[in-house]
Amino acid sequence: MQTHGVATCVGIAWAVLLAVPIVSCSPASLSDNSTRTPAKGIDVGKLARFLSPTAKILFPGSTDFTAYTARWSNLEPPTPSIVVVAGIEKDVSKTVKFAFDYNIPILAYNGHHGTHTTLGKMDYGIEIYLPQLNTITIAKDMTSVTVGGGVNVKTLIDTLWEAGKQAVTGWCECVSFLGPALGGGHGWLQGHHGLISDQFLSMNVVLANGDLKTIDAHSDMWWGMRGAGHNLGIVTSVTTKIYDIVSPNWAIETIIFSGDKLKAVYEAANKDLLQNGTQSSDIHNWSYWQNDASLDPNNPVIIMFVVQEGVDVVDPRYTTPFHDIGPLMITPQSGTYKDLAAWTGIAKESPPCQDFGLNNPRFPIYLNEYNTTAMQKAWDIYAPAISGENNPYSLSIFMWEDYATAGVRARGVKSTAFAFRQDLILAAPLIIYAPNKARDLAVEQLGNKLRELVQEGTGRGSELHAYVNYAYGTEGPEAWYGYEPWRQNRLRTLKKKYDPKGKFSFYGPIA
Incomplete structure (x- = not known):
């Protein structure tokens, strides 16, 4: 969003x-x-x-x-x-x-x-x-598209697909195209091309005083809009790069494990998928920790997605190590890029895209590997916290997102306000519960405790790397935008210049 x-x-x-x-x-x-x-x-x-x-x-x-x-x-x-x-x-x-x-x-x-x-x-x-600002205009040379500020992910994907084109977009169909991009923006094609915001060529931005300004790489504002853009203006349209569809076919294997296989599963993910940061650009791996009473009535299960581009069956060299661990279930599927959202449960019709009136706070953290010791400690708290009959948190999900990252890491670390280009995994407990003021503090404590346990395995001490688009809200500017003093100084300078009265400060405020 x-x-x-x-x-x-x-x-x-x-x-x-x-x-x-x-x-x-x-x-x-x-x-x-x-x-x-x-x-x-x-x-x-x-x-x-x-x-x-x-x-x-x-x-x-x-x-x-x-x-x-x-x-x-x-x-x-x-x-x-x-x-x-x-x-x-x-x-x-x-x-x-x-x-x-x-x-x-x-x-x-x-x-x-x-x-x-x-x-x-x-x-x-x-x-x-903004959703009435829904125009999508493909350039005559078919190398870029101008997208209105209200366009969502599915609409853009479908429109470009009909023209034989793709753009780096977010992965959830019901989310807006621009919202995630202003915080950097992850997506299935980032291993090839970089983040969503890395594709931008120009944007129309409404400044805090109401001026409508077109900016591009010649503007000092350009750097800050791509990673901390929520703080500097309202983007009413953007022109972004598009690409030919090179590989229309995609495949997935959904492999589900009982919780006692946690260490074996993520050790295999480190070795055979992450490969010490050399993960192939055509491979993505997600996993969810969530309840499924049909498979385990007492504890959450581990749902592992191994996604591959350009194939009809995921290469066995990526899946066999997981098969050897002894999963509860294996489900292979094949189709196109447009099937990915449904396969991973984030299509417009999927439950996460519906407004059920629930509270859905997340507690994100970036990682460079799966530390199975730290993850086991988190599991030992998470599993009993969300399991059991009539548990108010039973719908919760612990998300582990491992996108291909070569295209993200290929950009200079100083190139945009997005600070965490060298990180490989995005994790986040998502604690889902019915609105209840009496539970809000307990949920905050649970989410932060789970994140702290995972943080212990990063070797970063107290330096938290948190994706601003998933943030709970209390992490702070350094955790969202980077700890380097030059980063914070540059952001504050832009804020003072373009929004001195702090009109854009409800979402991930710089200061």
């Missing part, structure tokens, strides 16, 4: 929402009745006059307002007062300018998967809803 935010304004007397029976109105009708404001301090009529005929302003209590403010995770969600549905890029610019002039918090929204607890600091203000 792409979420941009603003710092909560100190000293503002937060308004109480008025119970007005308004569903949704066009800007024209609102401009005729400027007194119909859903929150004190926001002159909706004046705002409406700035917007295009295709824009809409939504009020609390309407069906669309409820739909457009829904979150995938309900732990510390933002609570905007109104929603502006942008019809064109200038609607975003005009809304931000209005909010800047009247000192109103803003948060851009083109997905709903961000889980930072800092989002909850937005308890008043304007949400800018």
